[in-house]
Amino acid sequence: MKPAPLIVGAGPAGIRAAATLVRAGLRPVVVDEAPAPGGQIYRQPLVPDGRSPEARYGSEAGKAQRLHAEFAGLLNRIDYRPETLVWNLGQGAADLMHAEKTTRLAYDGLLLAAGATDRILPFPGWTTSGVFTLGGAQIALKAQGVSIGERVVFAGSGPLLYLVAWQYLTAGVRVAGVLECAPFSAKFNLVQGFFHEPRTVLLGLRYAAALRMAGVPMRFGASDLAVAGETRVTGIGWQEGRRKYHLACDAIGFALGLKPETQLADLAGCAFAFSPRDCAHLPTRDGAGRSSVAGTYIAGDGAGIMGADAAERAGERAALALIEDRALPFDAARAILLEKQLATMSRFRDAMAKAFPFPEDWSIADETLICRCEEIAAGEARAAIRQFGSTEINRLKAVSRLGMGRCQGRVCGAGIAEILAEESGQSLAAVGRLRGQAPVKPVPLTLLDTLPEAAE
């Protein structure tokens, strides 16, 4: 008998994919690191904290509840494994870790819906205690009901910047400022975006308006961010043009948009190509979500940032492709409709990428730490590039240790690529990407084996 399909990730894409496979009579295994389904956006609290879904998810509460309920309805028709990490893939099987035990699971059909993490570039003081990623700041609030500080500045770029700032504001935290790295003029691209997804744009404008009404300073074109404070954040400095500014604060949430989690696609052997829109090397896929490897599908932000609504559709579309490829009956008309909707959403995403552009000239001073695990400063990275004539990112890693530590480049990869591109006079596309290596996250040496199993 054929093993079951494996879905990695129980966020919007993974949940919709699971529901679609179940409707086709399959019983997928669904693996997620988190203790409860929902993914990053619809993350559930670790323990009930008395807050309503409206308080937790704001405008998206309806969608969150619908997906949570949909998943609950699937529970006895799927093999759901929460708190489980896929730490390795290979030879048609996945190595799954749960509670320090590992299992090898053979699958027939792999649907990767692993989502995204914050993208960051280093700036002076970014490793000071009190600096968080925007996503980290959001999870603290959403899942644990705690704030990262008492006077918080949010900086960087991307729609999440305003959403998180607004969520903090509504939770009663003092938001000391919002510093957007993109120029104000970039926001005119939202007009284009409005045309495709008016609701999303209006929501964004509502967040911004609420922040402004509450008297939160909102700045645009902020460059040269610098954290003040030796052991803890005491403030943040920045420039607008030539003028320098400073704000006192005790915590900072920072990110420059999101970055797809692609290690599993890499371990699965998927082909990658540079995506100018995401400024990153991403697994290639067709409109349905089929990767270059037969039987491996990619959906949601893990394939390229499109947001939660698109992730739901992409998850369903990829699941339909899996069903079709298994020669089971599938709803072709639905597949076409989903692809159409995804195409529209993709045009919206084009506009958003212009409204929140990835900074083109992020200067990183020699003293700034770039790889925090290995404690390597930008100047040392530049020296290694010159000494060894590096032009390719994996070769640079080999001679410098950049990206070799605990995070395996997940945090520092964007910064390393930036410096290598600048120093070697190449484009981000040309310097390549850090090849993914197992384990996807650190695993204990004492990892115990349980018998290999094939999902029924």
Added chain:
Amino acid sequence: MSARFDVAIIGGGLVGTSAALSLARSGRSVVLLDKGFCGAQASGVNYGGVRRQGRPPEQLPLAQRAHGIWPELARLIGIDGEFIRSGHLKLARDEADMATLEAYAARVAEFGLDLELIGRNSLAERFGWVNSSLCGASFCAGDGHANPRLVASGFAIAARRTGVDVREKTAVTGFLRLAEGFSLETETGATFSVRYLVNAAGAWADTFAALAGEPVPLTRIYPSMIVTEPVAPLMSVNIGMEGGGIYARQAPHGSCIIGGERGAVLENPDFSRPTGEGARTIMNRTAEIFPALKHAQAIRFWSGTEGAMPDRNPVLGLSSTMPGLIHAFGFTGAGFQLAPGVGEVIADLVRMGETNTAIDAFSIDRFFAPTTKTARIPYGSGAGLLPQPEKTGVPS
């Protein structure tokens, strides 16, 4: 018009780059060709063991020559490659292992490795971080370890600085024996005509040997490694085990690197990855043999592609069919320590047609039946041109 050089070297691993450096230093013009990046294959991704202990006696003269070069790296290539003469401790699990270590020590006594046999009590006293259930060990104080990524890149850079024309991403697709020397063809279209040709193509060298009418039973092996997060100083020596199992060392920045098991080849046969099962086996053994690592985490796995010969000895020496062709490959998982010595031997062979280092045991014709040995390829026959890659699966 093809560019002229005294010597062309196929392969930018440590063998190729150390030969190139040595030849360039003695005034030869050298072109070095690699299909990818120099040091990106076995030489740059290996475990980093710089060890003579445990080698078969016939490898020891070569190993001793290399042994003299390792402490000179800073002078030779400008960086020390994190080479540390820490000593190499080979552990015995039981009495039988210990007896094997004793027999080995007696057998290689004449080569000057200065092996020291260590009993159970003194092992516990001197190396308390090793599981006390082990039976004993053999210690070679002059061995050590180094960072292969730095050493391999360092030799390539030094070769380039010394005037070697290093061409990366330039796969050699075939060569032709001329009346005098060879002409080389590459994937990029560049051609070269040279007096001497060195086949240092690592796990891919068998194709070039076959071109010279010297087919060899080379196979590929994929040793697997894991690395831990940095931990406090623990392993003061490079560790091996009698009869295999694992080998382990601690890098200067704190990570422990542990090897063992074999990886699985990927769709592109130039690359391989450890299997989950293999990695877990290494991890568990590590926690058992070094109890202090019980709470450590593994942060990365990798494996590399290495050419292996059935008798575990390399092929090193002059071609038996084509004058001017030198083979150096098939180091079977143990060529890192040897490579700097191999480079000098290759340079000897180019300069003088012979070398003072004993390498007879490594001659390529040990693999041919006497009948095939006579089937020589006539000069200029064109027999040296490689068939098309897609037909034969020649790696590119």
